[in-house]
Amino acid sequence: MKKYLIFLVSxxxxxxxxxxxxxxxxxxxxxxxxxxxxxxxxLNFITGLADQFSLGQAGLMAIGAYTSAVLNKEFFNNDxxxxxxxxxxxxxMAAGAGYLISLPSFxxxxxxxxxxxxxxxxxxxxxxxNWNHVGGPRGYNAITKFPEFYxxxxxxxxxxxxxxxxxxxxxxxxxGRNLWAINExxxxxxxxxxxxxxxxxxxxxxxxxxxxxxxxxxxHHLGYISPGSFGxxxxxxxxxxxxxxxxxxxxxSIVAALILTFLPEALRSVQTGSLDLRMIIYPILxxxxxxxxxxGLFGRKEISLSHFGLTKFKARGSxx
Amino acid sequence: MSKLLxxxxxxxxxxxxxxxxxxxxxxxxxxxxGLIGPNGAGKTTxxxxxxxxxxxxxxxxxxxxxxxxxxxxxxxxxxxxARTFQNIRLFKTLTVLENVLMALQQRKHxxxxxxxxxxxxxxxxxxxxxxxxxxEALELLKIFELDTFAQEEAGSLPYGAQRKLEIVRALATKPxxxxxxxxxxxxxxxETQELNELIRFIKNKFNLTILLIEHDMKLVMNIxxxxxxxxxxxxxxxxxxxxxxxxxxxIEAYLGKRKHE
Numbered sequence: 001m002k003k004y005l006i007f008l009v010s011x012x013x014x015x016x017x018x019x020x021x022x023x024x025x026x027x028x029x030x031x032x033x034x035x036x037x038x039x040x041x042x043l044n045f046i047t048g049l050a051d052q053f054s055l056g057q058a059g060l061m062a063i064g065a066y067t068s069a070v071l072n073k074e075f076f077n078n079d080x081x082x083x084x085x086x087x088x089x090x091x092x093m094a095a096g097a098g099y100l101i102s103l104p105s106f107x108x109x110x111x112x113x114x115x116x117x118x119x120x121x122x123x124x125x126x127x128x129x130n131w132n133h134v135g136g137p138r139g140y141n142a143i144t145k146f147p148e149f150y151x152x153x154x155x156x157x158x159x160x161x162x163x164x165x166x167x168x169x170x171x172x173x174x175x176g177r178n179l180w181a182i183n184e185x186x187x188x189x190x191x192x193x194x195x196x197x198x199x200x201x202x203x204x205x206x207x208x209x210x211x212x213x214x215x216x217x218x219x220h221h222l223g224y225i226s227p228g229s230f231g232x233x234x235x236x237x238x239x240x241x242x243x244x245x246x247x248x249x250x251x252x253s254i255v256a257a258l259i260l261t262f263l264p265e266a267l268r269s270v271q272t273g274s275l276d277l278r279m280i281i282y283p284i285l286x287x288x289x290x291x292x293x294x295x296g297l298f299g300r301k302e303i304s305l306s307h308f309g310l311t312k313f314k315a316r317g318s319x320x
Numbered sequence: 321m322s323k324l325l326x327x328x329x330x331x332x333x334x335x336x337x338x339x340x341x342x343x344x345x346x347x348x349x350x351x352x353x354g355l356i357g358p359n360g361a362g363k364t365t366x367x368x369x370x371x372x373x374x375x376x377x378x379x380x381x382x383x384x385x386x387x388x389x390x391x392x393x394x395x396x397x398x399x400x401x402a403r404t405f406q407n408i409r410l411f412k413t414l415t416v417l418e419n420v421l422m423a424l425q426q427r428k429h430x431x432x433x434x435x436x437x438x439x440x441x442x443x444x445x446x447x448x449x450x451x452x453x454x455x456e457a458l459e460l461l462k463i464f465e466l467d468t469f470a471q472e473e474a475g476s477l478p479y480g481a482q483r484k485l486e487i488v489r490a491l492a493t494k495p496x497x498x499x500x501x502x503x504x505x506x507x508x509x510x511e512t513q514e515l516n517e518l519i520r521f522i523k524n525k526f527n528l529t530i531l532l533i534e535h536d537m538k539l540v541m542n543i544x545x546x547x548x549x550x551x552x553x554x555x556x557x558x559x560x561x562x563x564x565x566x567x568x569x570x571i572e573a574y575l576g577k578r579k580h581e
Contacts, residue, residue, distance in 0.1 A: 166440060173439035174429040174450075177414075181422045184411040191371065191409075193397035193426040193493055202431075300413075 015153050027149050029265050031221050034156040037257035038163050038214035040241035041250060045167050046207035047239070048247035048300075049176065051183040052200055053114040056101070057211050057238045059121025062230035063097050064090035064212030065219040066134055069143045072220070078144045084155065087216035094212020095205050097124075102201040121235060128227040139226025143219050152221065159217055160254075163210050167250050168302070170206070179203055183248075244289060246296030251303040256296070323382075324349045324529050325370070325401075325497055330379035332369060339365045340376075341553040347497065352523060352530045354544035354561075356537075358574055361550040363533045364406060367501055370531075371403045372396040383497070397426075402495035404486045406502045406533075412475030416466060416485060419474050420457040423492035428453060457492065463525070464488050464518075480511045484518065491526060498522070499531045504539055512539055519543055541565060549573065 018027050043057045068083075068090035076082035105116040134140050146152035170176050178199050181189040190196045219225045241260050245252030263285070267278040289297075326346035332339050340362045347353045355363050368374045370381055372393040381389045383399050391399065411419050428449065429435050438446035461467040464484055469477055474485060483503060490498060500519070504512045516539055523530055534540045540547065541561045549557040549564060551573040557564055564570055 169440050169442060174425045174435075175431075175439065177418060177422050177425065180414055180418070181411045184413060185409050187373075187393075188405070188409040188411065189422070190393040191397060191403055192423045192489070193394050194422075195394050198431075 011157050015150055015157075018153060019150050024149070027153070028221075029261060031152055031156050033258055033261035034160045035214050035218050035221060036238070036241055036261050037160055037254045038210060038217075039238045040245065040253040040257050041163050041167055042207045042210035042214060043238050044242045044245070044247060044250060044253045045170075045210070046203050048242060048249070048253075049171060049183065050179040050200055050203045052106075052204065053110055054117040054204070054207070055114045055232075055235045055239065056117030056119075056121035057207075058230040058232070058234035059117075059124035060094045060098060060208045060211035061215030061218065061234070062121075062124050062128060062225075062227070064094040064215030065225050065230070066090075066128060066140065067093040067212070068216035069140050069219040069225060070134060072144050073140075073142075076144075080144050080146055080151075083144060083146065083220050087159070087213060087220070090216030090219075091209045091212040094215065095209035098205045098208025098211075099201070101208075102204045106197055106200045106204065118232065118235070121230070121232065125227045125230055128230075135226065137227065139224055139228070140219075141224055143223045143225065145220055145223050156217065156221075159213060163213065164250060164254065166206075167210075171250060175199075175202075240286070244286070244296055246298040246300060248300035249296065249298035249302060252296055252298035252301075255298070255303075322349050323347070324351075324384060325531070326382045327366070327370065328380045328382070330366065330369060330381070331377050332365060332374060333377055338553050340369065343379075343550065343553070343555050345548045345555060345558055347529055347531060350523070350527065350529055352519070352532065352543055352545045354540045354547040355531060355533045355550065356535075356540055356547060356564075357550035360552075361573075362553040363550055364501060365553075366550070367403065367499060367531075367533060370396070371401060371499065397493055397495075400494075400496035401499060402490035402493045402497070403499040404483075404490050404501055404503060406505060408482050408486055410474040410482055410486055410489070413473055415471050416461065416474050416477065417454065417457055417470040419485060419489050420460055420492050421453055423489045424453055424457055424460075426493060460488055460492055479506065480514070483507070483515070487518070487522065491522065495528070497529045497531060499533075501533050502535060503532070504534055504536045512536055515539070516543055 018030060039057060039061060042060075043054065046052050046054050064087075068086035071086040071089055072078060072082060076086065101117070101120050105113060105120075108116055128134060129137050146155065178189065178194055181192070181194065182196055182199060186196050215230075241256045242253055244260065245254070245256030264278060264282055267281055270277045270281065323346045328344050330340055330343045343362075343366060345353075355366065357363050365374065369376050372388075372391050372395065376389065379389070380387065383401065386399060388396055388399055388401075411422065414422065458467055458470060461470055466481065466485060466488060469481065474482065477485060487498075487500070487503070503519070504515055507515060519530065519532070520543060522528060532540070532544065544561055547557070547559065547561055547564045548555060549567075549570050556569050556573060557567050559567070
């Protein structure tokens with residue numbers, strides 16, 4: 001009980017600080033961070049825990065984003081109080097799409113699966129590009145936003161907490177154990193009586209759901225989406241966050257999202273004349289990171305939330 | 321004696337190679353059957369067909385009067401067959417306890433909605449179920465004196481203990497028939513001796529029927545009730561160990577024909 005209270009208080013304090021003492025630029029970056037974290041978590045669930053390499057996260061994000069945006073504009077008369085329903089609908093839509101994709105593609109493994117999911121994301125993008133009703137290449141404009149920052153912030157925290165807690169519980173449950181087992185040795189897992197294909201499909205549907213959730217909120221955060229916002233490069237960026245945090249470490253994904261969202265922004269100020277140092281420092285940092293800690297910041301471990309001041313590491317998984 | 325498993329006219333072909341050619345045999349209840357043969361005789365292939373990894377080109381497999389010819393590996397396990405592997409396939413970075421838990425939970429967590437929500441909400445009944453599973457797993461580990469390693473990573477165990485753990489994990493799925501694929505591979509004399517006792521022990525303790533593939537002749541002759549010999553995909557003998565030892569066909573398969581003077 002105490003840890004929930006500490007969490008709640010720190011969120012409120014953070015919200016108050018951001019709302020009253022920070023400018024709207026930093027507020028927006030902070031929300032971007034939480035969206036990135038949700039996206040990285042959704043990818044980490046399928047790629048980190050179940051070891052199924054997916055490159056289609058941006059496609060699922062697009063499905064969530066467009067569903068939520070269109071729903072709000074066409075059916076809810078731009079009513080901002082209906083945003084949560086739209087976002088949830090987007091998540092379910094993405095989960096449904098994820099299920100359909102998983103049916104044929106989870107016979108494949110590794111790189112092949114990555115290519116199929118990548119192709120799926122491209123199909124989604126191209127369909128949106130040619131769909132005039134949702135703007136086509138011009139994108140979808142004037143999507144309802146939350147009127148005040150603290151609504152937006154509160155909703156983002158809610159979504160991120162929901163995402164994290166669901167995945168955290170699942171990771172340390174029977175389902176997580178099954179995923180670890182598949183990750184380690186899928187043949188042995190099957191011999192234990194586990195339906196491996198079904199388990200992978202379920203993991204992918206869960207991952208798709210949260211990708212849709214992140215995407216849905218993304219559209220209401222920016223107020224504008226276009227097929228270009230969900231290109232291949234976005235899938236890769238999500239992957240970079242998940243890998244940097246450590247594949248299999250959920251809290252690692254959040255920390256990595258924090259770093260990789262704020263770092264490029266912080267490096268903007270380093271820009272000197274015509275020389276854009278940002279584009280030099282950022283990749284170098286990533287390369288150094290991959291050399292020094294190839295398993296990511298946290299490997300597979302989690303930061304224990306029970307000690308907020310003391311970051312205590314739970315011995316879990318290896319790679320250390 | 322009643323038959324537990326019967327294999328009838330099993331054949332499989334890989335390209336031009338008939339890996340298993342019209343093999344039939346059966347295992348009686350609580351019998352310890354050895355499956356031997358020279359390298360490449362098709363022993364492991366037979367194993368893989370029975371356990372659902374390969375689909376036989378022709379033939380039938382019956383287990384307790386149920387046809388399991390078409391069943392996949394996971395379904396075969398649910399019928400009550402468990403197997404180990406020639407090269408150890410543990411979940412290496414999971415702890416010893418989690419390895420056993422993973423096998424145990426396949427019978428307890430069926431993936432129903434209730435199952436999902438109770439684990440998401442971490443309800444009391446879910447915690448109780450997890451606790452019971454852990455206790456059951458620990459008890460099983462204790463029988464095999466592996467409980468002291470419970471929290472260690474499976475991959476860090478000594479070789480002999482890893483072999484043992486693989487057997488424990490297979491037992492955790494509560495099989496009626498345990499299929500061991502070369503359990504003594506890579507073991508020294510003393511470890512093989514211990515394995516000998518271990519196999520006898522689990523057979524009695526869990527009231528099991530065992531199908532054993534093994535190269536170590538001493539072990540096979542020692543513990544098997546009956547032996548089936550394969551050579552080049554064909555069954556060449558099916559008898560008690562003493563007869564097998566003196567069968568000219570078997571000796572020929574292993575050592576070649578004696579030259580006539």
